[in-house]
Amino acid sequence: MASRDVVTYKTPLSRLLNVVIVIFLAFYLVWTVLPLFLMFVSSFKDLLAAFQLPPVGAFSQIGLFFDFAPTTKHYYNLFYNLDFSTYLMNSIIAAGGSAVVSVVLGSMAAYSLSRVDFRGKGDLFFWIISTRMAPVVAVLVPLYAIFRGFDLIGTRTGLILAYTTFNLPFAIWILKGFFDNVPFAIEEASMVDGSTRFQAFRAILPLVAPGIGAFIVLCVLFAWNDFLFASIIGSGGAKTLPPATRELVQPQNIQWGSIMAAGVVTTVPMMFLGLLIRRYLVTGLTMGAVRE
Amino acid sequence: MASVTITNVWKYYGKTVAVKDLNIHCEDGEFVSVLGPSGCGKSSTLRMLAGLEHISAGDIHFGDMRVNDLEPKDRDIAMVFENYALYPHKTVYENMANPLRLRGSSEDLIKKRIAFAAEMLEIEHLLQRKPMELSGGQKQRTAIGRAIVREPKLFLFDEPIAHLDAKLRARMRGELKLMQRRLGTTMIYVTHDQLEAMSMADRIAVMHNGVLQQLGTPQEIYNHPVNEWVAGFVGEPPMNFFDCELVEEGGRFVLVHPAFRQMVSEAQSALLRGALRGTSVRMGIRPDQISIGGKSTVESVAGTIKVTEPLGGDTLVNVDLKNAQLLVKTNPDFTGAMGETCHLTFDTGRWHFFASDNGVAYF
Numbered sequence: 001m002a003s004r005d006v007v008t009y010k011t012p013l014s015r016l017l018n019v020v021i022v023i024f025l026a027f028y029l030v031w032t033v034l035p036l037f038l039m040f041v042s043s044f045k046d047l048l049a050a051f052q053l054p055p056v057g058a059f060s061q062i063g064l065f066f067d068f069a070p071t072t073k074h075y076y077n078l079f080y081n082l083d084f085s086t087y088l089m090n091s092i093i094a095a096g097g098s099a100v101v102s103v104v105l106g107s108m109a110a111y112s113l114s115r116v117d118f119r120g121k122g123d124l125f126f127w128i129i130s131t132r133m134a135p136v137v138a139v140l141v142p143l144y145a146i147f148r149g150f151d152l153i154g155t156r157t158g159l160i161l162a163y164t165t166f167n168l169p170f171a172i173w174i175l176k177g178f179f180d181n182v183p184f185a186i187e188e189a190s191m192v193d194g195s196t197r198f199q200a201f202r203a204i205l206p207l208v209a210p211g212i213g214a215f216i217v218l219c220v221l222f223a224w225n226d227f228l229f230a231s232i233i234g235s236g237g238a239k240t241l242p243p244a245t246r247e248l249v250q251p252q253n254i255q256w257g258s259i260m261a262a263g264v265v266t267t268v269p270m271m272f273l274g275l276l277i278r279r280y281l282v283t284g285l286t287m288g289a290v291r292e
Numbered sequence: 293m294a295s296v297t298i299t300n301v302w303k304y305y306g307k308t309v310a311v312k313d314l315n316i317h318c319e320d321g322e323f324v325s326v327l328g329p330s331g332c333g334k335s336s337t338l339r340m341l342a343g344l345e346h347i348s349a350g351d352i353h354f355g356d357m358r359v360n361d362l363e364p365k366d367r368d369i370a371m372v373f374e375n376y377a378l379y380p381h382k383t384v385y386e387n388m389a390n391p392l393r394l395r396g397s398s399e400d401l402i403k404k405r406i407a408f409a410a411e412m413l414e415i416e417h418l419l420q421r422k423p424m425e426l427s428g429g430q431k432q433r434t435a436i437g438r439a440i441v442r443e444p445k446l447f448l449f450d451e452p453i454a455h456l457d458a459k460l461r462a463r464m465r466g467e468l469k470l471m472q473r474r475l476g477t478t479m480i481y482v483t484h485d486q487l488e489a490m491s492m493a494d495r496i497a498v499m500h501n502g503v504l505q506q507l508g509t510p511q512e513i514y515n516h517p518v519n520e521w522v523a524g525f526v527g528e529p530p531m532n533f534f535d536c537e538l539v540e541e542g543g544r545f546v547l548v549h550p551a552f553r554q555m556v557s558e559a560q561s562a563l564l565r566g567a568l569r570g571t572s573v574r575m576g577i578r579p580d581q582i583s584i585g586g587k588s589t590v591e592s593v594a595g596t597i598k599v600t601e602p603l604g605g606d607t608l609v610n611v612d613l614k615n616a617q618l619l620v621k622t623n624p625d626f627t628g629a630m631g632e633t634c635h636l637t638f639d640t641g642r643w644h645f646f647a648s649d650n651g652v653a654y655f
Contacts, residue, residue: 028533046323072341183375184379185373185374185376185377186377186379187378187379188342188364188371188373188377189371189373189378189379190379190390191343191344191363191364191365192344192364192365192366192369192370192371193365193390193391193394193438193442194391194394194395195365195394196363199394203379206381207381209369221331240459246580282342
């Protein structure tokens with residue numbers, strides 16, 4: 001087994017580079033985290049306090065940002081006046097539903113693409129992946145027309161279906177790689193032991209479970225953050241969080257406080273999800289890479 | 293328990309022929325080894341027996357039952373794979389229990405059978421471990437245990453000890469043979485190692501390029517190989533071969549080679565007279581059928597010692613002759629040094645003659 005250590009030799013140049021890198025990373029960290037931090041903090045400030053800014057250049061007055069009385073009235077407004085609990089539920093159902101459908105169908109398709117050799121297999125696989133290459137905007141109008149024909153606009157089912165159109169090829173593509181790395185011999189052993197082909201498939205699922213888990217999280221992430229499908233296809237009855245947040249920007253009054261709160265409500269669940277499966281995500285995504 | 297009959301079986305992978313017109317009959321309770329180099333069709337044959345490959349043509353019967361169209365799970369067989377194929381996420385106990393669980397056996401039966409197998413294979417202390425925590429030998433015993441608990445009609449072993457170290461392999465050869473005798477189940481054992489086949493099997497089926505070369509007991513295969521290929525493949529160190537001419541002299545044949553002239557016995561000459569085509573022949577003689585000494589005799593052939601390999605219990609001597617080189621196996625007291633002249637005597641009663649055109653043995 002090759003050494004896992006990347007052997008580096010310290011020279012004056014590399015030391016300087018290290019310092020530069022650290023400074024760069026510090027700036028990058030601030031750049032990335034600051035908007036989230038501001039959003040989080042602002043969601044608890046009433047509007048007056050939110051717009052209190054120190055004069056330009058007065059870094060000593062930075063404490064002004066933290067000088068406020070926290071209030072939860074924006075959250076209250078969201079959930080009691082603006083129906084955000086429905087939108088949150090819609091987001092959860094649409095994202096979760098499409099992830100589940102994609103995984104169930106995708107794992108079976110990936111298994112057969114991995115195991116069975118049939119005529120036209122290479123073409124079929126490429127065709128499946130290529131649907132993911134198309135820009136979503138380009139297919140949106142035709143999809144809308146189709147969905148309207150089936151009365152699926154504004155329904156949660158329609159939204160789940162819409163998300164599945166791009167989650168499913170992704171699932172098949174990734175999961176095929178995982179199945180390829182499970183040796184045939186295990187299913188064959190299972191079949192000789194007495195299982196049918198489908199039972200053998202179920203028997204090797206625990207081996208690709210990290211991959212499936214990682215993939216479910218990615219599916220949920222894509223669907224949860226999606227704005228395009230949600231605003232076009234989900235509009236009217238299945239609004240999810242992103243388009244709902246957009247609607248808080250109104251002609252007569254931009255409700256900054258509620259917008260900040262909505263942002264927090266949209267971001268925090270995904271953060272939790274990421275933290276929860278952080279360990280498995282790395283295992284799952286790299287599992288296919290190294291043969292055991 | 294069942295006999296296995298393979299009748300006129302062919303296997304095609306697309307246009308490539310892997311197995312050609314195979315006919316093997318294996319008695320109930322027999323240990324038959326299918327021996328051959330990589331790519332000779334032995335694994336394909338085993339997989340066809342298991343039902344993991346379709347049979348392109350021909351029939352396979354277990355006892356009276358034709359199994360061509362039966363799924364693996366309905367054939368009542370147990371298979372041990374070259375890479376063990378254990379379920380990585382299950383404990384050893386669960387791995388061994390899996391075939392019984394799939395058939396809906398009771399917990400009591402499962403426990404009893406696993407205890408029996410674990411005791412026979414000496415893995416009782418490993419039952420709660422996962423495959424990741426086992427050594428190669430332990431994984432292999434688990435795989436064998438998984439096959440034993442089924443109490444099937446037929447065992448199919450696909451090079452099970454190929455990936456173990458040499459000492460463990462030597463030990464497992466004896467243990468597997470003993471296990472099969474004790475259980476009395478018919479066993480088909482695929483290997484490329486002729487030492488394994490010779491030491492374990494009741495009968496060996498030697499295959500090459502998809503064609504069955506010879507089916508016989510280890511003694512028959514070793515002492516009476518049916519063609520040059522089998523003679524060269526079986527036996528360690530391998531047989532020496534010489535391209536020679538045959539001349540008739542006074543009612544008997546004489547074997548003529550640039551380096552030596554040897555008389556052919558009356559009985560062997562009689563055999564040749566009936567069957568010989570042309571005058572050239574390939575002579576094969578095993579390293580242990582040549583004696584080597586310092587003194588020349590009437591029959592001996594002179595040569596120069598090129599290399600000696602002392603193995604402890606034997607010594608191998610590489611000898612240079614005119615136009616030829618050969619390997620002699622002799623006792624460890626041999627004192628010849630490299631570059632010295634030595635004198636070889638062939639055991640002409642035990643040598644083999646093969647036709648130079650198609651390699652078929654005359655004797």
